[in-house]
Amino acid sequence: MMNFNLIASVSDNFKIFRDDLYPFLGGGNKGRKMDAIAKDIFLKNANALVTTGGFQSNHCRAVAVFAAQYKLKCTLVLHGSKDEFEKQSGNAKIMRLSGSEIIFVEQSSQIGETMDKAMKQYKVQGFEPYYIWGGGHTYEGGLAYIDAVKELKDYGIENNWFPDYIFHASGTGSTQSGILAGLDKFGFDKTKVIGISVGRKSEQATQIVDDFYKKLCSHYHIRCLNRESIVLDDYLLGGYGQYNKDLEKLSLNSIKDYGFTLDTCYTGKAFYGMLDFIQKNNINTENILFWHTGGIFNFLAEE
Ligand SMILES: *Cc1c(COP(=O)(O)O)cnc(C)c1O
Numbered sequence: 646m647m648n649f650n651l652i653a654s655v656s657d658n659f660k661i662f663r664d665d666l667y668p669f670l671g672g673g674n675k676g677r678k679m680d681a682i683a684k685d686i687f688l689k690n691a692n693a694l695v696t697t698g699g700f701q702s703n704h705c706r707a708v709a710v711f712a713a714q715y716k717l718k719c720t721l722v723l724h725g726s727k728d729e730f731e732k733q734s735g736n737a738k739i740m741r742l743s744g745s746e747i748i749f750v751e752q753s754s755q756i757g758e759t760m761d762k763a764m765k766q767y768k769v770q771g772f773e774p775y776y777i778w779g780g781g782h783t784y785e786g787g788l789a790y791i792d793a794v795k796e797l798k799d800y801g802i803e804n805n806w807f808p809d810y811i812f813h814a815s816g817t818g819s820t821q822s823g824i825l826a827g828l829d830k831f832g833f834d835k836t837k838v839i840g841i842s843v844g845r846k847s848e849q850a851t852q853i854v855d856d857f858y859k860k861l862c863s864h865y866h867i868r869c870l871n872r873e874s875i876v877l878d879d880y881l882l883g884g885y886g887q888y889n890k891d892l893e894k895l896s897l898n899s900i901k902d903y904g905f906t907l908d909t910c911y912t913g914k915a916f917y918g919m920l921d922f923i924q925k926n927n928i929n930t931e932n933i934l935f936w937h938t939g940g941i942f943n944f945l946a947e948e
Pocket residue numbers: 673674675703704780814815816817818819820821911912938939940
């Protein structure tokens with residue numbers, strides 16, 4: 646395990662959990678999730694992986710890099726046109742060069758059947774395939790974040806600092822559900838988590854986070870404190886991948902202003918939402934943690 650932590654101090658009451666610098670599989674929350682999923686892959690003696698995502702999927706990139714490192718077969722089912730994919734850099738470039746087989750589907754409705762077919766084909770060829778839900782939205786993916794809260798606790802004890810608020814980008818919800826369950830497990834009684842939705846409406850996103858939080862608690866035998874699951878959709882800016890001039894500016898200035906990247910799809914949106922939320926709710930003297938979930942390759946692929 647790591648004997649350093651990824652928590653960086655911006656000021657006395659503002660810290661960043663630098664999961665963008667998570668050291669394996671290209672980093673980010675998908676690197677962290679994949680490392681946790683890996684334990685289950687080895688446990689099941691699987692030697693071929695099947696998963697799905699978009700052209701700039703951090704999850705597919707982490708899976709493809711993992712497969713290359715451990716010499717496993719890997720099939721990525723991507724939604725969209727091959728020509729478009731070939732033009733893109735960032736995660737698309739890493740996927741292209743990873744040795745994974747890439748299958749393109751025209752309609753998102755074809756993803757499930759295409760993944761099932763890939764699983765079947767591996768079995769016919771004598772492999773032991775392993776199916777990974779898009780985004781690494783699995784129990785193990787959630788466990789990665791339960792365990793990550795332990796790192797936050799170690800930091801807290803060492804530095805006598807505990808967050809009142811944690812802000813982060815929320816997509817499939819497993820990062821947020823894992824953090825919530827982790828806070829229960831490690832005794833963070835008064836910490837609130839504010840997920841900033843990157844695509845879904847609040848009602849649906851909150852429901853998914855809340856259900857999965859409770860499932861994680863029950864699956865991993867954690868006493869659930871029934872914390873409020875909060876996912877804000879005030880900063881969707883039109884939907885997944887959409888942004889406005891202010892967010893674009895925040896993103897382009899992020900290295901200069903903060904010393905880390907904030908992409909427009911995930912972490913920039915969350916940071917933008919956090920700044921607005923802090924101001925509107927007058928909580929700037931509280932202890933704030935921004936959980937930076939990665940997105941460096943998204944940042945690099947943006948024009
Ligand atoms: C996938 C992703 C998220 C969202 O994480 P979920 O666990 O799916 O909610 C946030 N930030 C980045 C950079 C991501 O790749």
